[in-house]
Amino acid sequence: MRLKLVLELLDVPGQLLDALNPIGRLGANIVAVIHQRDVKTERGTVPVQITIEGDKDTLNEVLNLIEETGIEIIEVDGILRKEKITTILVGNIVDQDLKDTVNLLNKIEGVMVADLDLKMSDHPEKSASRIVIEAQQGRKKEVLTKIKDIGNLKGFLVINEI
Amino acid sequence: MKICLMGFGSVGQGVARVFQMKRDEIKQEYGLDLDLVAALDRSGAAINPEGLDLKLLLETKKLTGKVSKYPEYGEEGVSGLEVLDRVEYNCLIEVTPTNIEDGEPALSHILKAMGDGKDVVTSNKGPLALKFSELARTARDNGVKFKYEASVGGAMPIINFAHETLSGCKIESIYGILNGTTNYILSRMAKEGSSYEQTLNEAQEMGIAETDPTQDVEGEDAACKVVILANSILKMDVTYVDVEVKGISQITPESISLAKKEGYLIKLIGEVSPDSLEVSPRLVKEGSPFAVEGTLNVATLKTDLADEVTVVGKGAGSIETASAILSDVISIWKTK
Numbered sequence: 001m002r003l004k005l006v007l008e009l010l011d012v013p014g015q016l017l018d019a020l021n022p023i024g025r026l027g028a029n030i031v032a033v034i035h036q037r038d039v040k041t042e043r044g045t046v047p048v049q050i051t052i053e054g055d056k057d058t059l060n061e062v063l064n065l066i067e068e069t070g071i072e073i074i075e076v077d078g079i080l081r082k083e084k085i086t087t088i089l090v091g092n093i094v095d096q097d098l099k100d101t102v103n104l105l106n107k108i109e110g111v112m113v114a115d116l117d118l119k120m121s122d123h124p125e126k127s128a129s130r131i132v133i134e135a136q137q138g139r140k141k142e143v144l145t146k147i148k149d150i151g152n153l154k155g156f157l158v159i160n161e162i
Numbered sequence: 163m164k165i166c167l168m169g170f171g172s173v174g175q176g177v178a179r180v181f182q183m184k185r186d187e188i189k190q191e192y193g194l195d196l197d198l199v200a201a202l203d204r205s206g207a208a209i210n211p212e213g214l215d216l217k218l219l220l221e222t223k224k225l226t227g228k229v230s231k232y233p234e235y236g237e238e239g240v241s242g243l244e245v246l247d248r249v250e251y252n253c254l255i256e257v258t259p260t261n262i263e264d265g266e267p268a269l270s271h272i273l274k275a276m277g278d279g280k281d282v283v284t285s286n287k288g289p290l291a292l293k294f295s296e297l298a299r300t301a302r303d304n305g306v307k308f309k310y311e312a313s314v315g316g317a318m319p320i321i322n323f324a325h326e327t328l329s330g331c332k333i334e335s336i337y338g339i340l341n342g343t344t345n346y347i348l349s350r351m352a353k354e355g356s357s358y359e360q361t362l363n364e365a366q367e368m369g370i371a372e373t374d375p376t377q378d379v380e381g382e383d384a385a386c387k388v389v390i391l392a393n394s395i396l397k398m399d400v401t402y403v404d405v406e407v408k409g410i411s412q413i414t415p416e417s418i419s420l421a422k423k424e425g426y427l428i429k430l431i432g433e434v435s436p437d438s439l440e441v442s443p444r445l446v447k448e449g450s451p452f453a454v455e456g457t458l459n460v461a462t463l464k465t466d467l468a469d470e471v472t473v474v475g476k477g478a479g480s481i482e483t484a485s486a487i488l489s490d491v492i493s494i495w496k497t498k
Contacts, residue, residue: 130424161444
């Protein structure tokens with residue numbers, strides 16, 4: 001069987017090789033590799049499309065091994081493994097310990113803060129920050145509720161996606 | 163059809179104007195005679211069993227600010243309940259100002275009319291947001307019609323649309339911009355980069371926001387509409403206190419510009435679903451159906467058969483709101 005993967009690589013030399021290595025080692029075939037360095041994700045990583053071929057067990061092993069080496073698999077056969085959630089917080093962001101806010105978000109299972117943008121106001125209590133979160137597919141609703149809880153805890157206005 | 167009109171503010175006068183404009187057309191098309199036999203405002207009432215002269219009524223209001231100054235048939239200080247007792251009518255149109263504390267005086271007007279076997283059309287959110295199930299039950303028990311299309315989204319069709327056009331579909335959730343004033347403020351802030359306070363002032367000067375804008379900007383008005391939609395379309399049994407409400411007064415130009423950078427707009431969204439009743443500022447994608455500007459209202463109904471259906475329309479305005487009231491009156495007439 002064939003699997004079409006989209007991997008997320010750091011834009012540094014040797015990353016592609018690291019990703020391809022386990023595939024050959026486990027006896028799966030590489031059918032195609034599409035690598036466009038100028039297309040970047042939110043975090044500055046490069047998405048790479050790889051089509052591999054092999055029996056089901058081998059392919060599963062390949063997926064595990066790639067993930068073990070720390071390379072993100074974003075998509076498997078067109079199905080996103082992660083989704084991006086954007087949220088905006090308004091309030092005294094800095095006084096309320098920004099690092100702690102990010103930590104609280106990162107503590108939610110399967111969630112990682114991918115991007116953070118801060119805009120200070122003349123009135124510190126009216127500062128705003130936009131946070132982009134990556135979460136496991138299908139957990140959006142739960143994650144949004146948790147973000148709201150964190151906002152309430154810190155006295156922020158939470159502006160979530162619809 | 164003999165009609166009693168309670169409330170002669172912006173919506174009430176709109177009803178009188180629309181009746182005046184459409185009277186002949188409606189008579190011809192539906193065989194319906196729109197006869198306004200009583201009109202009431204804070205000052206008292208004008209009552210004429212033979213029908214009031216709409217032009218004279220509107221002029222009197224414009225000149226004196228009081229319907230009770232209506233020549234010959236005007237009565238100062240008479241109460242709504244008294245009028246309903248004395249006048250012979252078929253249908254009550256209740257458009258007194260919304261009161262979300264106790265729903266009065268509209269609640270008593272509506273219950274009395276229903277108890278007396280009269281049909282009721284209203285745009286008044288107070289009684290609906292506080293006592294929906296009681297009103298629906300009273301209407302049923304008395305075998306009268308109860309219609310309230312104008313209470314949500316002004317001219318934007320939604321309640322009758324869901325009940326009639328989408329009948330057979332199960333409505334799973336509704337997301338919408340249900341308040342025109344806040345949508346105007348947020349749209350202007352996004353366009354001009356102005357502060358909330360500045361933009362609110364501008365909206366007040368233009369007559370889009372009220373002198374006391376609390377009901378709009380703190381999300382209370384939208385929350386009433388969420389309750390109405392939840393009860394009437396999603397068949398839930400909820401009231402105002404069940405809605406989680408956050409307004410727009412904390413929205414800053416900074417937050418709007420951060421949203422914009424990522425292709426989002428901030429809108430005050432009402433969410434109606436079995437597991438969440440909420441009014442709060444939310445991020446919506448630029449170019450999505452929710453990216454409407456000005457005082458427009460919009461709602462997306464998620465259904466089991468038709469998937470998503472979106473309606474857009476003017477959320478406020480005297481004539482626009484009166485159009486929804488007129489359509490309710492005509493649909494009641496058609497069932498007779």
